Amino acid sequence: MFELYAITDREMLGKTTEAEAARLCYEGGADIVQLRMKDADGGEMLRVAKEMQAVADEYSKFFIVNDRVDIAILSSADGVHLGQSDIPLKEARRLCGEEMIIGISCDNAEQARQAVEDGADYVAIGSIFTTGTKKDAKQGVGLDAIMDVRNAIEDAVPIVAIGGINRGNILDVLAAGADCPAVVSAIMAQPDIRAAAHELKAMVLNYNRTRKN
Numbered sequence: 232m233f234e235l236y237a238i239t240d241r242e243m244l245g246k247t248t249e250a251e252a253a254r255l256c257y258e259g260g261a262d263i264v265q266l267r268m269k270d271a272d273g274g275e276m277l278r279v280a281k282e283m284q285a286v287a288d289e290y291s292k293f294f295i296v297n298d299r300v301d302i303a304i305l306s307s308a309d310g311v312h313l314g315q316s317d318i319p320l321k322e323a324r325r326l327c328g329e330e331m332i333i334g335i336s337c338d339n340a341e342q343a344r345q346a347v348e349d350g351a352d353y354v355a356i357g358s359i360f361t362t363g364t365k366k367d368a369k370q371g372v373g374l375d376a377i378m379d380v381r382n383a384i385e386d387a388v389p390i391v392a393i394g395g396i397n398r399g400n401i402l403d404v405l406a407a408g409a410d411c412p413a414v415v416s417a418i419m420a421q422p423d424i425r426a427a428a429h430e431l432k433a434m435v436l437n438y439n440r441t442r443k444n
Contacts, residue, residue, distance in 0.1 A: 232353065232389045233262030233293060234439070235432045236413035241268060243420040250282035252424055253294070257286065259428025261418070262411075263293035265312055273302065280306035295334065300326055310334065312355070315342065320349040334391065338372060340383035347387045355413060356380050358394025359404055362416075371395060374407040381408035401431060405438050 237256040239249045247255075253264040266283055268276045280296055284306050287294035295310045296303035300323050303311035310332025313323060323333055334353045337343040343354045361371040377392055384390075392409035397417035404412050414431060421427035 233411050234435045235261045235428065236263045236265065236391055236393075236411050237261040237418050237428060238265045238267050238297070238393075238413055238415045240415050240419045241271075243416060247424070248282070249279050250286050252419060253283045253286045254290075255424040256418060256428045257290040257292045259418075259425040260432030261292070261428045263295060263309075265295040265297050265413075267297040267415075269298075273299075276302050277305055280308060284308055293332065295332065303327065303331065310352070312336070320346060320351055324350050336393070337380065339376065340379040343380040343390075344383050347384050351388055353389040353391055353411075354380065354384070355391040355393050356409070357392060357413075359392050360395025360400065362395035374403060377404060377407040377409050398430060398434065401434055402438055405435065411435075 239252055244252050249266055256264050266280055276299065280302050284294045293309045295312050296308045297312050298314060298317055300311050300318060304327060311323060311327060312334045313320060314336045320333060320335055327333060332352045334355055335346045335351045336355045337346055346354050356376055358371050359374065371394060377390065380390055389410040390408060391411045391413050392404040393413035396404055396412045396414050401412050417431065418424055418427045
């Protein structure tokens with residue numbers, strides 16, 4: 232489905248807009264970019280989402296909106312990413328239709344198994360490592376959580392690993408069973424976003440190539 236998943240962070244981006252960051256991510260090799268604007272009002276988030284979807288369309292890549300089903304629908308996003316406290320996945324599916332990608336954050340194998348049963352297109356496990364990127368982030372669940380989810384859902388849907396992932400541990404999350412790493416600061420906080428994405432994507436591709444051989 233995808234091999235490198237980037238998530239925006241306005242504070243890290245500084246003067247770089249989310250749309251500009253998305254463009255650099257796609258050029259660097261990211262397959263999907265998620266807009267995360269926890270503190271933005273709806274109008275501002277919709278404006279940014281429309282800009283990002285236009286960029287994604289230009290590069291034939293995926294664009295996902297975090298939390299907000301309404302913003303995802305109004306911006307014609309490719310999908311929406313839900314947390315456990317957002318509207319239930321089944322209700323989101325009813326609003327979004329079958330074509331839109333719906334991913335959901337899970338803390339453990341049981342939540343992942345339920346997400347698959349409810350029709351998720353992918354599950355995101357994390358935070359794998361303790362991170363300060365999210366204000367409400369908990370202690371990292373560790374690599375074993377990825378293995379637990381893999382054993383629970385096997386290959387039912389892709390597993391995205393999120394939280395504290397960088398060039399130093401990205402191979403560990405892949406080895407633990409994740410299909411795709413999701414990255415925030417290791418891309419968005421870097422002086423060259425395109426180069427950072429390119430480096431991480433190359434590591435994923437090389438790992439996958441080696442594993443197949």
